[in-house]
Structures are given as C-alpha cells and as structure tokens.
Amino acid sequence: MNSGVRKTLARSFFGGNDYLNMHDNPGDVVKAQKRSIEMMIRHGARHIIWVNMPDMGRTPRFLKADFKTRSQVKYLISLHNQWHLNTLNQMKAEHGKKGVNIHLMDARALFWKVLNNAIAFNITNVTEPCAAVSLPGADGGSVPKQPEGAIASLVRNSARTGMAPLIGTEVYSNPQLAHIFQASEKEPTVCSNPDQYAFWDDVHPTTRFHKIFAELICDELKALGYQCDKSRQPVTPALTPKPVSSPRAGG
Structure with missing residues (x-):
C-alpha cells in the first residue's frame, strides 16, 4: 500500500448543489458521501476530514427567497447535518479500530462564526452578492x-x-x-470592494471569505493534532493525532 496515501489527510465535502436544487432526501446525499469515504479507505486513506454542510439559508440567494423556500433549505441542511453526524459516528466506531481517523469538520459552525462576527474579520456586507449576476x-x-x-x-x-x-x-x-x-x-x-463582501455571487463566498474560512479550518486541524501552516496549502498528519470524543449533534 502506498505509504504516501496513508500519511495524506483526505477531505470529503460535496452535496451543496443538491440543496441548491432543493433535493428533498438528505439521507441520499450522506450515503453518497459515505460511499466516497469508504472508497478512500479501501485505497489506503487513514486520515479523513468529513465536512458537514454550511447553512445555505444565510446565502444571498435564500435570504431574498420567500419564507417557505428559505425555511425549506434550512430544514434540509439541518437534516443533512444530523444524518452526517450519525453516520460519521458509526464509521468512527467501525473503522477506528482499524487505525482509520475520521474527524468532523463543522463547516456550519465556522460559517456562522464568520457571518456573525463579520466586522471582526473586516467584512461589512454579509447579505448581498458582490457580483450582481x-x-x-x-x-x-x-x-x-x-x-x-x-x-x-x-x-x-x-x-x-x-x-x-x-x-x-x-x-x-x-x-x-x-x-x-x-x-x-x-x-x-x-462591486468595487469585494474584500468587504462575504459572497461573490448568490451562493459562493468571496476570496476573502475563503481565506478566513481556510485559516479557521487550519486552527481546527491543529486542535485535532495535525500540522497546518496558514501560509501554505498542504496539510499533513502529525505523528499521533489527538483522540477526540464523538461530537454532539448540530442542525
């Protein structure tokens, strides 16, 4: 087995487009993510970050949508994250004994952290897109x-x-x-000042938002025992990742 794969930190995060299209079965999305992670494990991955879904109800597209649509997408994201957490804990129990480290990356909480403390991050607009398209x-x-x-x-x-x-x-x-x-x-x-906007268009964060988000993720990875240099992209496992308790449910 390739030792490089065993030492590489893999990440699983997809499914956002399902909820942009109001796919109404989060269980299907989480099952697809699980299959992807199981494939990583079969190919030798031993360090995996599984990212949950940020609150799309906070994006400009759904902020300007009617109450029913906004409530529906928030509900679907909440269900997704519950399915995600339950499945993650099952996989940790199943694969942890085989030396596989699977960790939650709580994108929902980090997303809220940036939006709820935008001024501290020098972001002044969290409700409108920079690009009006x-x-x-x-x-x-x-x-x-x-x-x-x-x-x-x-x-x-x-x-x-x-x-x-x-x-x-x-x-x-x-x-x-x-x-x-x-x-x-x-x-x-x-807009003329994209660095002061959280969102580039109706759903995608700006470069500035991505940089802040990446730095917060870096801090989370360090807390899990991984090496992460904010000035560089690669993230490598530490020799002994810290054991972490099972995370609590969050919608």
Whole structure:
C-alpha cells in the first residue's frame, strides 16, 4: 500500500448543489458521501476530514427567497447535518479500530462564526452578492439579452414546440434552472470592494471569505493534532493525532 496515501489527510465535502436544487432526501446525499469515504479507505486513506454542510439559508440567494423556500433549505441542511453526524459516528466506531481517523469538520459552525462576527474579520456586507449576476460563473463574460425576459421568451416559444408542460416542472420548480434563464435578464455588475463582501455571487463566498474560512479550518486541524501552516496549502498528519470524543449533534 502506498505509504504516501496513508500519511495524506483526505477531505470529503460535496452535496451543496443538491440543496441548491432543493433535493428533498438528505439521507441520499450522506450515503453518497459515505460511499466516497469508504472508497478512500479501501485505497489506503487513514486520515479523513468529513465536512458537514454550511447553512445555505444565510446565502444571498435564500435570504431574498420567500419564507417557505428559505425555511425549506434550512430544514434540509439541518437534516443533512444530523444524518452526517450519525453516520460519521458509526464509521468512527467501525473503522477506528482499524487505525482509520475520521474527524468532523463543522463547516456550519465556522460559517456562522464568520457571518456573525463579520466586522471582526473586516467584512461589512454579509447579505448581498458582490457580483450582481443570477448565474454563478456567468459573471466573467457577456450574456445575450432577451428584451422580454428569458423565461417569458422560453414560455412563448415552448407553446409552439409542445414543451409548455415541462416549463412548470423543469424550470420554475428548479431554482438552478430558473437562475440560468434569469441571468440574461439584466446586465451583470461587480462591486468595487469585494474584500468587504462575504459572497461573490448568490451562493459562493468571496476570496476573502475563503481565506478566513481556510485559516479557521487550519486552527481546527491543529486542535485535532495535525500540522497546518496558514501560509501554505498542504496539510499533513502529525505523528499521533489527538483522540477526540464523538461530537454532539448540530442542525
């Protein structure tokens, strides 16, 4: 077995897009993450950080959404983190005796820490995006404009192509697709002081936020017994990671 793999700190974090699309079964997402971690272990990973889900209800997209939508995504994230913690503890019990160290990285708590103490981190805007563009990633180039609105144009044209029944189920009910079409309805703008914003677009943090977040994670890794230099990217295991008690549940 490759000794380099055994000494490498692996990380598992994915699933955010499921909740941007309002996927309503967090258990499925956590099971997919578990399968990914089990594959890491089969390939020799012995030090694994499993990241839970930050509160997407605090992002600009859901802050400006209606109360029902915002409440739903917060509920789904809470369920996800409960599933995540229960599964993590089961995996720690199963694999810990085999020399596998699996740790929780509480992104939810760190996310709140930054947003609730933004001034201390020299961030002044935690509710609005720096880049006023609906579609994440579309702010780097021009987007063709539809004078009547992209969704309205889609509806009008779909009536001629027999696609009208799909609009309600495949576009209006899917936040990601709706944002894609709405992206062409206004000119994108970018703020002049991105380092003072928590969010670059509707859902993604700015470079400044990422740097703060990375430094907080570095502190958490040190507390677990791992080596972490904030001035560098690589993180390597210490010779003897500190044993940690099972974390308590958090929504």
